Amino acid sequence: MKRIAVLTSGGDSPGMNAAIRAVVRKANFHGVEVMGIYHGYEGFIEGRMELLDLGSVGGIIQRGGTKLFSSRCPKFKEEQYQLQGIEKMREAGVEGLVVIGGDGSYRGAMELTKKGFPSVGVPGTIDNDIPGTEYTIGFDTALNTVIESIDKIRDTATSHENSFVVEVMGRDAGDIALWAGLAAGAESILIPEEEFDIDDIVARIEHGIARGKKHSIIIVAEGVMAGNELAKILNEKANITTRVSVLGHIQRGGSPSARDRVLAGQFGAKAVEVLLEGRSGRAVGIKNHQLYDYDLEEAFSNKHKADLSLYTLSKELSI
Structure with missing residues (x-):
């Protein structure tokens, strides 16, 4: 290959810029040009791209978000737009594509592969919910953002002797809630992968009060329910008044x-290697500290599984 392209799609995550940088510099090292496609699959369809050289990706490794911007493009599910995008790429001499994103982005890459356009997926999502890899780009940064926020909330909870419900991102996956809750010493954690008992949450709060504790932190993933809804249930069920903090999109931002920078560098470089080896329809990932690549279809034919041993541990440590 003499020219490839890279795009970012779906929700942004810290480290995407580092991955873009790695793709460009690894490819350039092997004498291959890289076109940066703007606004995800929308830009792919319209051929909205420019050549990225070494200088154009300088000074972005520490920046959150994505230099190439991102968007969700429902119409890319239609074959006519997929073929239109492939034609735009071929007109520009692009022979392969690196897609940085999550589940939906991977599905797009798989469709392109089936139509003869080589594509490789790089996992970029704060939810850490891509099957086939233990970690995704952005998860660690988002996790630390959430932990820092919970630590600050606990200062206020302690000072005012209040209980707080903290709502974090995670529609279908509870990794952010689970890991942050364990790291920040939350009294209860609610995740989509595990049913919860409201009576158990109430009992934990009451047990803490009985031993002289004046505050508690409850972490809920947005996929379980809204923080305000949980607070209402606690008030109606046991007359427990809680404050609610919805962390929202602050979780996606930041350096x-x-x-995440190291992981992005490894993933971006590995994706280029896969393309230059003449393979496509692959995704890069990491397991047991080892970098590898696997069939893209595994990323959405299997279901993400939370580490429920951490869930059990959090209960044991929050007595």
């Missing part, structure tokens, strides 16, 4: 952590 990527060292871990």
